[in-house]
Amino acid sequence: MDKTTHFGFQDVATNDKQGLVRGVFDSVASKYDLMNDVLSFGAHRLWKRYTIASSNVKTGDKVLDIAGGTGDLAIEFRKKVGTSGQVVLSDINAAMLGEGRKNLINKGVFGVEFIQLNAQKIPFADNTFDCVSIAFGLRNVTDKNQAISEMHRVLKPGGCLLILEFSKTDSELLKKFYDFYSFNVMPKLGGIIADDEESYQYLAESIRKHPDQETLKTMVLDAGFGFCEYHNLSGGIVALHKGIKI
Amino acid sequence: MQHFVLEQALNYLLDQGAADLGALNGKTLHFALEDLALEVNFICTNSRIFVTADTTGASDVDIKLKSSVFLALLQGEELTELLRQDKIIIHGDVKIAQLLVDLLQQIDIDFEEILSKYTGDIIAYQVGKLAKTFKKSQNPLETLKDELTTLLVAPSKSNLFKHKGV
Numbered sequence A: 001m002d003k004t005t006h007f008g009f010q011d012v013a014t015n016d017k018q019g020l021v022r023g024v025f026d027s028v029a030s031k032y033d034l035m036n037d038v039l040s041f042g043a044h045r046l047w048k049r050y051t052i053a054s055s056n057v058k059t060g061d062k063v064l065d066i067a068g069g070t071g072d073l074a075i076e077f078r079k080k081v082g083t084s085g086q087v088v089l090s091d092i093n094a095a096m097l098g099e100g101r102k103n104l105i106n107k108g109v110f111g112v113e114f115i116q117l118n119a120q121k122i123p124f125a126d127n128t129f130d131c132v133s134i135a136f137g138l139r140n141v142t143d144k145n146q147a148i149s150e151m152h153r154v155l156k157p158g159g160c161l162l163i164l165e166f167s168k169t170d171s172e173l174l175k176k177f178y179d180f181y182s183f184n185v186m187p188k189l190g191g192i193i194a195d196d197e198e199s200y201q202y203l204a205e206s207i208r209k210h211p212d213q214e215t216l217k218t219m220v221l222d223a224g225f226g227f228c229e230y231h232n233l234s235g236g237i238v239a240l241h242k243g244i245k246i
Numbered sequence B: 001m002q003h004f005v006l007e008q009a010l011n012y013l014l015d016q017g018a019a020d021l022g023a024l025n026g027k028t029l030h031f032a033l034e035d036l037a038l039e040v041n042f043i044c045t046n047s048r049i050f051v052t053a054d055t056t057g058a059s060d061v062d063i064k065l066k067s068s069v070f071l072a073l074l075q076g077e078e079l080t081e082l083l084r085q086d087k088i089i090i091h092g093d094v095k096i097a098q099l100l101v102d103l104l105q106q107i108d109i110d111f112e113e114i115l116s117k118y119t120g121d122i123i124a125y126q127v128g129k130l131a132k133t134f135k136k137s138q139n140p141l142e143t144l145k146d147e148l149t150t151l152l153v154a155p156s157k158s159n160l161f162k163h164k165g166v
Ligand SMILES: C[S@@+](CC[C@H](N)C(=O)[O-])C[C@H]1O[C@@H](n2cnc3c(N)ncnc32)[C@H](O)[C@@H]1O
Pocket: A021, A025, A036, A066, A067, A068, A069, A070, A071, A072, A090, A091, A092, A093, A096, A117, A118, A119, A120, A134, A135, A136, A137, A140, A141, A142
């Protein structure tokens, strides 16, 4: 029998997950930015800004943004690294990358490189980047350990990994509100705004399946990072894990 | 979150050319304030400094001291003198420890300027609070040092982190 993995709350054949995730992002690509603003009440911008500020990225650095979608992080990294640096915006999904390209042009941001890649197999040499980031992408990846190992491999010694992802809140009250919101309101809004209730149901489910803060920290350390710490944002609804390759 | 401002301040100093990582590059220094059970690692690597609460990894230099001694250090007390008085315990190269202390002592910078980029979010909110403290203070640099010290020794008491989470 095929090995299985989760796709939201469903068990699916491991080999099928990537295609199913592609279906989700093909479907939401054109409405992605609008939906992000609506569903998170704009908070995703603050979470991303905190990620950039924590990155320690400076002029001349090389940065790889994985699962970069419409390019929010890449735009900010571009400003930080200056003309002597390099920013690569990557995603497995051509439709999302296409939206990213449009978004950057609209915002007058140039000099970012685009590449379609799977986080599990990063087509760059060892020790290439000063910083690798992945925002709200890791939970969609089939083999997360493999992806984190790849991120470790392409980082230079001293390089920094940033994983921004939905996580677990330990506030009971917040959890109740959040559960109600994400399972009852979010998919309905997805249906109304993006005409795609199913994809937003997947989004809510995939968040619950994602490893909690401590588990992800252990995964980062197990991949070979010398240090890893996480910062809870919005009460742990989101966490930023920061790993340093030694 | 607690170490964010310290990390920003140190790297700002390096970026401005006001200090040089030099011999610190490649070293990890473990700082422990015994009386407060507060531990921080300063990872000096790739021409920058990461300040992290993850102290599980190996370090090159271990520095143990009381919070009052740490305050004295930041206020310019000589490391060698404090060592002589057995107020600080250092395992590893004292010269490396001295370099980090030199850096920490230099954090006399305009916080408003470093953080003004991050407007419109919680960080700006915190900076606003700090800026207000600056205005009231006779000597903004002293206020900054106090803030940083509070931040390091008792983050929950710091004006910068009174407001938790983003
Ligand atoms: C929720 S979006 C996040 C986009 C962007 N980083 C942001 O924060 O707005 C998730 C992205 O992960 C991408 N993705 C899913 N699986 C991937 C994989 N295995 N490798 C690279 N990207 C992947 C999707 O195509 C999608 O663009």
